[in-house]
Amino acid sequence: MGGNKDKKARAKEAKADKKAGAKAGKSDGVRAAKAGKKEARSARKRDRAGVDPAALIAEARAAAFTDEAPERAFAHFRPLAERVPAADLPVFTGQPLLMRANVMAALDALDPHLPAAVSALREPRLKEVFELPALVMALDFSAARVPVATLSAGEIDRMLAEGAPWRELMLSYLEVASHPLLGLLPRERVAAVRAGSGKLDKARDFVALPGLFAEFSGALAGKHPFPADRLDLLATLGGALVQQVRPGNAAAAVPKRTEEAILRDRIAALVAERYDHLQVLAAVALGKRKADALLPALRAAVSLGSNGAAEAQEDATAEAQDGAPAEAPESAPAGMTDG
Structure with missing residues (x-):
């Protein structure tokens, strides 16, 4: 035991x-x-x-694809774009050449602050950001490949309804800001936007209002409640609508979304993603508030900043006249009726 x-x-x-x-x-x-x-x-x-930030920046610039010839840029970025999921992909209705003007303005504004951003970030997305101008030209080429289409009457009405509350809010604010006792911008400029009626006039207002906020950004900065993305939205809606609404023309049915249109929208999604990277670099270097004030909205009808809003429009127009491919319109000239 x-x-x-x-x-x-x-x-x-x-x-x-x-x-x-x-x-x-x-x-x-x-x-x-x-x-x-x-x-x-x-x-x-x-x-x-x-690591020297300047060396990292130089290395990224050297590695970036920067050929802005539209067809070559499209061929380069197409394989990458084809991997973008098509589910819930927004339909692109912007103007690539204006986007390019905004991208170039943003890159110029960011350039002096890049070393600070690189020093603060573990993996700064520099190469992707430096490729933005070429990517936008790929988008321009892709947009030109999309068969001409028109929006249906219902889509026109939905887009007008989406922008209408912001149009009224912005107009009401600008009417106060332009009062002689404040004088932040000319009263007659605001009155000109308020004047008129009909779908086409409202579509033009959608474009004009963000333009006023950009043109008088110095006087209005910090004095209005409208986020940049709402101004961007209104400008984008307006840019699409003014191509579709024509006085006295009948409505046409919208065709099915084509493969070319889906590829265009995928490239547009890549542009938006990379512009987000650019905004991150600026926010890290300067803080979000200063970065938002410094950088133009990607698809704004006009660039913000010290060079003035009109320059972006004029630069893009000049490029198109000098032989750069202009964006193919989303619709035939005979779009929707105004009324």
Whole structure:
């Protein structure tokens, strides 16, 4: 009996020792893993401390695809665009050449602040940002491949209804801001937007209102409640509608979305994503508020900034006249009726 008891005791002790050893080994493993992660973080910090931001910027510029010839840019970016999911893909209704003007203005504004952004970010998306001008020209070429289409009467009405509340809010605000007691902008400019009626006039108002906010951005900065994306939305809606609404013309049915249109919309999604990267760089370097004030909205009808809103429109128009491919219209000239 005594021998059996000793045997059981030794087995129990061995089991306890094994359990304690396993626990100690596990603890050692956890400690080793933590130490490894800490060392990796320290190594990254040492690596970052030894990297010259200017060298990283130069390396990214050299690696970026910057050929703005529309057909070559389209061929380069097409494989990447074809991997963009088509589900819930927004229909692109913007103007690529105006987007290019905004991209160029944003890149120029960001350039002096790039070293600060690179120093603060672990993996700054520089190459993607530097490729934006070429990517926008790929979008312009892709838009030209889309068969001419028109919006249905119902789509026209939905777009007008989407922009109508913002049109009224912005007009009401600008009427107050242009009052002689405030004089933030000329009263007659606001009155000209308010005048008129009908679908075509409202569509033109959608374009004109963001233009006024951009043109008088110096006087209105910090004094109005309208986010840049709402101004951008109104300008985008207006840009699409003014191509579709024509006095006295009958409505035409909208055809099915084509493969060319889907590819165009995929490239547009890539442009929007990369412009987000550009905005991140600016926000990291300057803070979000200053970055928002510095950079134009991607699809705004006019560029914001010190050079004035009209310059973006004029530059884009001049490029088209000098031989750069202009955006193919989303619709035939005979779009929807005004009334």
